[in-house]
Amino acid sequence: MSELDAQLRELATMPPAQLRSRWRDLFRQAAPAIAPDLLRRSIAWRLQERQHGRLAPSVKKKIVQLQKRLEKSGGADLTNDIALKPGTRLVREWNGKSYHVLVCEEGFEFDNRHYRSLSHIAEEITGAHWSGPRFFGLRKRGGFKPKVPADA
Structure with a gap:
């Protein structure tokens, strides 16, 4: 088991006070007043981001586009998307x-x-x-x- 896997498993059993402490260590600020489950998810995201890198700008852009489509139409169907690389x-x-x-x-x-x-x-x-x-x-x-x- 990798170190990241071990840290992610450990998050599942951390009490809220320990989660807030871990948040402070990772984000260098006080934890927001959110449910422990959301703290766990955010911490897990940050740990994975440190291990594997951040999302590419193109992926972030696609997420924003899908979010707008979801807000507008109530769905974000991907079956008709065509991905063409710049330079093609x-x-x-x-x-x-x-x-x-x-x-x-x-x-x-x-x-x-x-x-x-x-x-x-x-x-x-x-x-x-x-x-x-x-x-x-x-x-x-x-x-x-x-x-x-x-x-x-």
């Missing part, structure tokens, strides 16, 4: 011409212009409203079709 190039041939789109940190670049949506790019290319992910072959009609980028 999407290529689509349309009416005999090849079109290239670069995936950026915040949106997409096409024809030396920045776009927040693939659908806007698809409409720019075709002159008609299209689902951008569907137009670029990232989704089939009526369902999700994951596509692995060539650089992954």
